[in-house]
Structure formats: C-alpha cells, structure tokens
Amino acid sequence: MSEASFTGFAHPALPTVEEIRAWALDPSSVAPEGRHWDLTLATDELADTWLELAGDATCPKRSFALHVLYIYSGDAVRTKFRVHTRKRVDKLLEKAQGSRDQYVGLWAANTKALIRQPDLFDYDEWCNGGLVRRPRRLSPGPTRR
Numbered sequence: 001m002s003e004a005s006f007t008g009f010a011h012p013a014l015p016t017v018e019e020i021r022a023w024a025l026d027p028s029s030v031a032p033e034g035r036h037w038d039l040t041l042a043t044d045e046l047a048d049t050w051l052e053l054a055g056d057a058t059c060p061k062r063s064f065a066l067h068v069l070y071i072y073s074g075d076a077v078r079t080k081f082r083v084h085t086r087k088r089v090d091k092l093l094e095k096a097q098g099s100r101d102q103y104v105g106l107w108a109a110n111t112k113a114l115i116r117q118p119d120l121f122d123y124d125e126w127c128n129g130g131l132v133r134r135p136r137r138l139s140p141g142p143t144r145r
Helices: 017-025 044-054 062-078 086-096 101-118 123-127
Strands: none
Touching: 017 044, 044 062, 044 086, 044 101, 062 086, 062 101, 062 123, 086 101
16 A cells, blocks of 8 residues: 555645544555644644544554644643643543553653653654654653752
C-alpha cells in the first residue's frame, strides 16, 4: 500500500473532527504538505479527538495523535495556560484517566509532572516528538526555591 496525500480535508489548516478521524484511520494517508501542520492541530476543539485516537491501539496515526497531545499540554504549561486554560487541560487529564492505554497514561503522568515543575519543558521533547519517539516517565527534580 503506497502513501498518498489525504484528499478529505476541505481546509487542511482547519480540519474538522470528522476529517481528522478519517485521516487518522486511513493507513495509507500522509500529512498534508506544509511545515508545522502538527502545531496547528493542538487546539481545544480537537484535543478530545487526539486523546481518543492516541488511546486506540488500532489507529495508524496513533503516534501522531500522541505527539499532538504533547504539543497541546506542553504549550499550555509553557505559556502559563494562556493558550489552553488550566481547566481545559485538567478536563483532558481527567478523561485520560479512563484510558487503559499505557502511552496515554504516560502522557498524563508527564503532563502532571510538567504542571508541577514547568522547567521540565524542553521544546524538542514536547513539541518535536521526543517523548513519543523515546517514551519515558519524566521525574521532577528537587524544586527550586
């Protein structure tokens, strides 16, 4: 099966939940052309969908969905919850508790650690896929006074 650009997006920079699901479940589709498409997808409107897809072991774009979740929570904490509110992040973390998926659980644990200790934020790890490529639990160091 060869990869092909997904033609189901009316506006790739502003995809709907239905378009994201169709793209993510299509094993032969690739991301639209353009830089940083992943960064544009870390929105409040799509966060629940990314959580659902990241927890679906059968989803071909599962790693991508997890990557977008890391961008979402990393940006929230990095901007002191100006981009995404603390309430919204907490609701997403609460939903993640219902997942039995180990990678969603790891994302939730790492996000909670980042909230407790924002200096754990590293752009490469949170926004360039480092924590998806090398899954591991971040452990907060001693807090600074």
